[in-house]
Amino acid sequence: MDNxxxxxxxxxxxxxxxxxxxxLEIFREIIKAKNHPSVEDxxxxxxxxxxxxxxxxxxxxxxxFYSWGLISKVHIFCDKxxxxxxxxxxxxxxxxxxxxxxxxxxxxxxxxxxxAEVKEWGNIEGQFVxxxxxxxxxxxxxxxxx
Amino acid sequence: MDNxxxxxxxxxxxxxxxxxxxxLEIFREIIKAKNHPSVEDxxxxxxxxxxxxxxxxxxxxxxxFYSWGLISKVHIFCDKxxxxxxxxxxxxxxxxxxxxxxxxxxxxxxxxxxxAEVKEWGNIEGQFVxxxxxxxxxxxxxxxxx
DNA sequence: ATCTTATTTAAGATTTATTCTTATTTAAGA
DNA sequence: TCTTAAATAAGAATAAATCTTAAATAAGAT
Ligand SMILES: [Mn+2]
Ligand SMILES: [Mn+2]
Ligand SMILES: [Zn+2]
Ligand SMILES: [Zn+2]
Numbered sequence: 001m002d003n004x005x006x007x008x009x010x011x012x013x014x015x016x017x018x019x020x021x022x023x024l025e026i027f028r029e030i031i032k033a034k035n036h037p038s039v040e041d042x043x044x045x046x047x048x049x050x051x052x053x054x055x056x057x058x059x060x061x062x063x064x065f066y067s068w069g070l071i072s073k074v075h076i077f078c079d080k081x082x083x084x085x086x087x088x089x090x091x092x093x094x095x096x097x098x099x100x101x102x103x104x105x106x107x108x109x110x111x112x113x114x115x116a117e118v119k120e121w122g123n124i125e126g127q128f129v130x131x132x133x134x135x136x137x138x139x140x141x142x143x144x145x146x
Numbered sequence: 147m148d149n150x151x152x153x154x155x156x157x158x159x160x161x162x163x164x165x166x167x168x169x170l171e172i173f174r175e176i177i178k179a180k181n182h183p184s185v186e187d188x189x190x191x192x193x194x195x196x197x198x199x200x201x202x203x204x205x206x207x208x209x210x211f212y213s214w215g216l217i218s219k220v221h222i223f224c225d226k227x228x229x230x231x232x233x234x235x236x237x238x239x240x241x242x243x244x245x246x247x248x249x250x251x252x253x254x255x256x257x258x259x260x261x262a263e264v265k266e267w268g269n270i271e272g273q274f275v276x277x278x279x280x281x282x283x284x285x286x287x288x289x290x291x292x
Numbered sequence: 293a294t295c296t297t298a299t300t301t302a303a304g305a306t307t308t309a310t311t312c313t314t315a316t317t318t319a320a321g322a
Numbered sequence: 323t324c325t326t327a328a329a330t331a332a333g334a335a336t337a338a339a340t341c342t343t344a345a346a347t348a349a350g351a352t
Contacts, residue, residue, distance in 0.1 A: 018348045036228040036247045054302045062229050072230045082182040083208050084218045093267050101182045106261050115252050121239050122281040135268040164319050200331045
């Protein structure tokens with residue numbers, strides 16, 4: 001029941017971070033939430049019982065939980081775009097260090113069968129793979145700077 | 147050589163859209179560009195020969211080219227985030243109509259071998275699949291409204 | 293239980309990407 | 323060349339996220 005809260009308490013302690021009432025309420029809402037809530041969703045829900053909460057605190061807390069692996073984060077709805085004159089069907093590799101983006105092709109990927117729930121979900125218009133990691137160049141740099 | 151420009155000219159005509167000097171220069175830069183340029187990158191490059199170009203025109207033109215399938219678009223670098231208390235390794239299905247997001251699991255995906263260029267790219271920290279399309283509910287709605 | 297202090301917070305300003313508004317310009321057909 | 327609907331420039335508006343700073347507070351020390 002409250003073992004998730006016990007975990008939060010322990011992780012805060014391990015990181016030398018204060019467990020404030022704000023963090024507790026934000027955590028309560030995010031673990032209760034379905035459907036990938038936005039920061040504002042969480043803000044509005046916490047505000048019901050805590051009218052003075054500031055949205056900045058919601059941002060900070062959620063990002064802290066994320067950095068501890070307690071929650072995950074998706075960037076699908078954003079408007080910030082980069083363009084690409086490559087219109088061939090392709091996938092991307094993203095270096096989280098230098099933020100460079102590479103194209104790659106993977107025809108074999110299309111030959112594995114999708115899970116049943118996906119096939120029944122609706123009309124599929126595209127299926128893309130995103131690789132995240134640290135590129136060779138950035139790895140080299142962090143080696144030499146050690 | 148300039149068959150890409152001929153294509154642009156024809157597509158503009160087919161869509162009843164004026165081929166302005168601005169569109170031509172923006173197109174020239176995007177097909178020349180490597181590494182997924184941002185709108186501002188293109189803006190700065192076009193500005194060299196066209197100092198009065200406005201960034202709004204760059205936005206409009208690139209989105210027009212995108213809607214015609216002449217270029218593609220990625221949304222990887224954005225900060226606009228949604229959170230998820232589901233920390234199990236999972237993938238997403240996104241309905242482009244209602245913008246709802248579903249989780250799905252696909253263990254078999256991890257068993258196919260990645261292309262050599264990916265394995266040699268660097269340290270892979272995660273590999274995710276994104277399915278885009280129209281969900282069953284939205285399909286039903288568009289049926290009944292017809 | 294009280295004191296102390298480094299963290300955390302609230303509030304509002306700032307930043308940044310994108311879109312909107314409006315007066316002016318222009319491509320392209322007549 | 324004329325006409326006009328569409329496109330543009332310039333700058334305002336919007337929205338998500340981050341930053342700044344003074345005040346509040348969690349948690350260890352006394
Ligand atoms: Mn690409
Ligand atoms: Mn998810
Ligand atoms: Zn890198
Ligand atoms: Zn839908």
